[in-house]
Amino acid sequence: NAGVTQTPKFRILKIGQSMTLQCTQDMNHNYMYWYRQDPGMGLKLIYYSVGAGITDKGEVPNGYNVSRSTTEDFPLRLELAAPSQTSVYFCASSYVNNQPQHFGDGTRLSIL
Template structure:
């Protein structure tokens, strides 16, 4: 049982490039989330999903897109990367809306 896994661990992008952050969970959780964490700013919700085929915006969705074609996977797409997207990105999952969220190890992204 690996829990929540994320790839890659680190990435450097140039301004305007695109990339996909991968997230997979093996706990059969319904809910999945993407957060970004900036120094001293806590965790901000980007997008979340309540099940396969259903996604919704969080607090800071601009510049990102998501899809959820399976229960296990919830990739985050960055189009036209900007320096403001330099951050640590965490994926999380939970069984229900008020249940414990389990976090992945994070992806450190730098946009230069």
């Protein structure tokens, strides 16, 4: 049972480059989330989705975009990467509100 799968695990970008972080889940969960974790801090929500075709902003959405064309996939796109986006990115999913969120293993992203 794969759960939540994130790719890549590590990536180094140059300032101004763009990239897409992939997230897929095989649990048929309705809700999916993207968080970022800066060093020594808790996770902060970037974007979330309550179902295919529906997305909404979280606490820190600037510089990111998302789409949700299928239940399984929730990619996060960084446009014009900036050093402030150096972080560890976590994707998570849950079935409904009263169920815990399942997390992927994270993507460590460095912008140089």
